[in-house]
Amino acid sequence: MARQELARYLRERREGLRPGDVGLPADRRRRTPGLRREEVADLAHMSVDYYARLEQARGPRPSPRILDALTGALRLTLVERTHLFQLAGADPTPPPGPVRRVRPHVAELLHRIPDTAAIVTDAGYDVIAWNPLADALLGRDLRAEPNLARRRFLGSYRLYEGPSAEEFGRIVVSRLRRAAERYPRDEAVAGLLAELRAGSEEFARIWETNPVHAPGHRKKVLQHPEAGPLRVNCDVLIVPDDDQQVVFLTADAGTPAARALRHLGRTPH
Known part of the structure; x- marks a missing residue:
């Protein structure tokens, strides 16, 4: 029964995916919904025969390594x-x-909310998506250094100033502590933590305090190299299935910060 349930789940997940979901070109000649078995096998780096046997409930019990490969190939969330x-x-x-x-x-x-700078960060504080206003507001070097933790503790450009910078430092450490516990095998997270400990006494000091942080609404002072200090609202939307956060930065209507955001949004970058 367990093998049959696993086989059914794999089939349902495969048939529910479109080629574009996994970076494959669309094919109008497809006669069946979803991906082909050979496509999933290729994405999971396994033989087609082995994957087919799993879907037919006649394969061996898959190892954790195989299950992780299927997780990536089928674009499963953490819950899935x-x-x-x-x-x-x-x-x-x-x-x-x-x-x-x-x-x-x-x-x-990210592109549906006017006058709002929006970014997506993963559990290691890499900015993995942003809209044009965020690009203008947070610095055009996002592509050169997309990690906000590294920029906060090791970079020459700080996103926030004053108490906002201190608070953001505690938020960063709190989230990275959770990432270290949740992803102990991830080399990128481990490398980032080692780099921060070695390069920032402030990071090491905050780490020892084991700060606790709950996302919510906050007001922050953001330092822009051209517009100067901007008082903005910071709101966070949690994407729990992927352990990601969508951060929205807005300004109160009629304030200098609102005018600055509007100007930045209209300026070619």
């Missing part, structure tokens, strides 16, 4: 990954690392 392990009769291992891709509907959301 846990369910896959349970169906396979295996104890869920720590995820290999933070989800570093943005779901299409989340990416589209």
Whole structure:
């Protein structure tokens, strides 16, 4: 029964995906919904025969390594990954690392809110998506250094100033502590933490305090190299399935910050 449930789950997930969901070109000649078995096998780096046997409930019990490969190939969320392990009769291992891709509907959301700078950060504080206003507001070097933790503690450009910078430092450390616990096998997270500990006494000091942070509404002073200090509202939307955060930066109507945002949004970058 367990094998059959696993097989059914794999088929349903495969048939529910479109080629564009996994970066494959659309093919109008497809006669069946979803991806082909050979496409999933290729994405998971396994033989087509092995994957086919899993879908036919006649394969061996998959190992955690195979289950992780299927998690990536089928674009499973953290919750769906846990369910896959349970169906396979295996104890869920720590995820290999933070989800570093943005779901299409989340990416589209960034461009639907006027006069709002919006970014998406993964569990390791890499900015993995942003809209044009965020690009103008947060610095055009996002592509050169997309990690906000590294920029906060090691970079020459700080996103916030004064008490806002101190608070953001505690928020960063709190979130990175959770990332270290959740993704102990991820080399990128481990490397980032080692770099921050070695390069910032402030980071090491805050880490020892084990700060606790709950996302919510905050007012911050953001330092822009051209517009100067801007008092903005910071609101966070949690994407729990992917352990990501969508951060929205806005300004109260009629304030200098609102005018600055409007100007930045209209300026070519």
